[in-house]
Amino acid sequence: MPTLPSDPTRPDSPPGISLRGWLDHLQQSGRxxxxxxxxxxxxxxxxxxxxxxxxxxxxxLEPGGHAIPVISGLLSDRxxxxxxxxxxxxxxxxxxxxxxxxxxAWREVDDAPCQEVVHRxxxxxxxxxxxxxxxxxxxxxxxxxxxxxxxxxxxxQNVSIHRLQVSSANRLGALLLPRHTLxxxxxxxxxxxxxxxxxxxxxxxxxLMASQAIVPLDxxxxxxxxxxxxxxxxxxxxxxxxxxxxxxxxxxxEGRLLANTREQEGPFGEFPQYYGERAERHVIEVDAxxxxxxxxxxxIVGGGLEHLLLGGxxxxxxxxxxxxxxxxxxxxxxxxxxxxxxxxxxxxxxxxSEGEGKNVILGALGGHYDIKHVVVVDTDxxxxxxxxxxxxxxxxxxxxxxxxxxxxxxxSKLDPSTRDGVGSKMGFDATVPLDAPTxxxxxxxxxxxxDVDLAAVSEPAGDxxxxxxxxxx
Ligand code: MN
Numbered sequence: 001m002p003t004l005p006s007d008p009t010r011p012d013s014p015p016g017i018s019l020r021g022w023l024d025h026l027q028q029s030g031r032x033x034x035x036x037x038x039x040x041x042x043x044x045x046x047x048x049x050x051x052x053x054x055x056x057x058x059x060x061l062e063p064g065g066h067a068i069p070v071i072s073g074l075l076s077d078r079x080x081x082x083x084x085x086x087x088x089x090x091x092x093x094x095x096x097x098x099x100x101x102x103x104x105a106w107r108e109v110d111d112a113p114c115q116e117v118v119h120r121x122x123x124x125x126x127x128x129x130x131x132x133x134x135x136x137x138x139x140x141x142x143x144x145x146x147x148x149x150x151x152x153x154x155x156x157q158n159v160s161i162h163r164l165q166v167s168s169a170n171r172l173g174a175l176l177l178p179r180h181t182l183x184x185x186x187x188x189x190x191x192x193x194x195x196x197x198x199x200x201x202x203x204x205x206x207x208l209m210a211s212q213a214i215v216p217l218d219x220x221x222x223x224x225x226x227x228x229x230x231x232x233x234x235x236x237x238x239x240x241x242x243x244x245x246x247x248x249x250x251x252x253x254e255g256r257l258l259a260n261t262r263e264q265e266g267p268f269g270e271f272p273q274y275y276g277e278r279a280e281r282h283v284i285e286v287d288a289x290x291x292x293x294x295x296x297x298x299x300i301v302g303g304g305l306e307h308l309l310l311g312g313x314x315x316x317x318x319x320x321x322x323x324x325x326x327x328x329x330x331x332x333x334x335x336x337x338x339x340x341x342x343x344x345x346x347x348x349x350x351x352x353s354e355g356e357g358k359n360v361i362l363g364a365l366g367g368h369y370d371i372k373h374v375v376v377v378d379t380d381x382x383x384x385x386x387x388x389x390x391x392x393x394x395x396x397x398x399x400x401x402x403x404x405x406x407x408x409x410x411x412s413k414l415d416p417s418t419r420d421g422v423g424s425k426m427g428f429d430a431t432v433p434l435d436a437p438t439x440x441x442x443x444x445x446x447x448x449x450x451d452v453d454l455a456a457v458s459e460p461a462g463d464x465x466x467x468x469x470x471x472x473x
Contacts, residue, residue, distance in 0.1 A: 014086025014087075014228075014229075015083060015086065016084025016085060016228075017204055017206060018204050019074075019205070019298075022084060023071070032057050033056045033058050035058055035061065039063045042131070045070055046133040048060070049301050053305045060072075063131070071296050071298050072299050074298065075208065076305040078313065084209075093313070096228075096317035097320065102227050105232060106226055106233045106234070107232040109234045109235070112234075112248075113293075114249040117290065117295075118290045119288060124170065124286065125166060128142075131299050134301075134302055137269055137275075137302070138268065141302070142172065143161075144202075144203075144299055145199035146160070146199070146211045146246075148200060149181050150184065152187050152195070156218040156219075157222060158180040158181055158217075158218075160179065162181065163276070165265045172253075172283070175276065176282050181197075185282070188259065194257060194259050196238075196243055197255055198253065199252070200245050201249070201253070202297060206228040207222070212315070222235065233246055234248060238254045238288075239254065241287070250291060251292070252290045254286070255284045255286040255288075256287065258283045262281060265281035266278035271307050271342065272412070272415060272416070274414070308340055308342075313341075315342070315370075316334060329360075331379060333348070333383070334384055338386060342371075343415065344372070344375070345373070345375075346374075347360055347375070348378070351431050351432075354435075361404045365409070369410045372412070372423070376427070376430060377430050396431065397430040403428065404427035405424065409423065411424075
């Protein structure tokens, strides 16, 4: 089995600071599976990665005959993300929020591992092991690439993940949602010019998470990555354009988002567990591929846990900060997995004033257009347990007075029940009225239940269990 070159580890840093260090960390705790050479890049890589999802990360050796291995499932569990950041699970949002508010500027270096090999003649499918994931995907997709662009006026960079269809040897079809990459592109396109970009594949877990921060335009997500690292991120300038990329990345695809060019892209299996439709979309022309001497290609299976959580946790941090600015009573938020870590927000508040639950609903719905349904609960409800939230709705909510309904608002274009992204929002105020009699909403509880030492008081029954019954007289 070929060995992968590993970076010198920095023992006092969180394990997520380098990709190879993180894979080492997973391997040492039995959470890295190696898949034998020869896996088919069409469906089989995704099938195996999905089966291992949340149990172990996967490392595919020589997939489809390619020398470059594929990795997947690096962060397919909430607890793993906490580990990567070096904090307790309860502190993930606070740590992420702190990094978003206190970014650390990157440091440029000349000598970048990600540029050890340079291909100026590009053939994407020949040079990279790019999988086809879901049944009706239009073909091979790059799904874990950080797309880095540059504000043509200010030079500030933006980082985001976009699905990238391999359309030909040197062309990628890109879905640009109405956010920062699109804003920069519209600037250059209106001047008739292309937008320089780089697509960076094979990033450390902290940089991956930072790319998903929901911060204002012209806040460079690589600086948030630096804050999560606790030191400036090393970057290097691309060989064909002015974009700066993480120097320790595995693979960089350099190119341009073409002005006045649209081509067919899709369908592609997306996070809501449906296919994003085929349509005329933006196009990247690739100018060069650079990579490490022996790189790894990271793929995220569309709709898998890694896909859901990577978007979900940074959004939770952003939403918690957003709500706490207006509502000091907000204790915690959670984007539930059943709501694809995007559409269903649970909010826990320490309610002090009547009506506060509804204000929080209104604030949450305004916080991000993806949020569709909001449930607000009291501090005695565990928002990380969907059964607890359902219980609160079942027993503390009355539709005639506790429901907030908004029609025809901007929602997620990937939600198939919307009309091209226009849909309804709904909020459930499942908090207890402040003037309710004390016993009415008191949760039942057996004293001492939490403290029982089961091993000390019980054992598995043997087949003599009937003989052990005391004779009654
Ligand atoms: Mn941004």
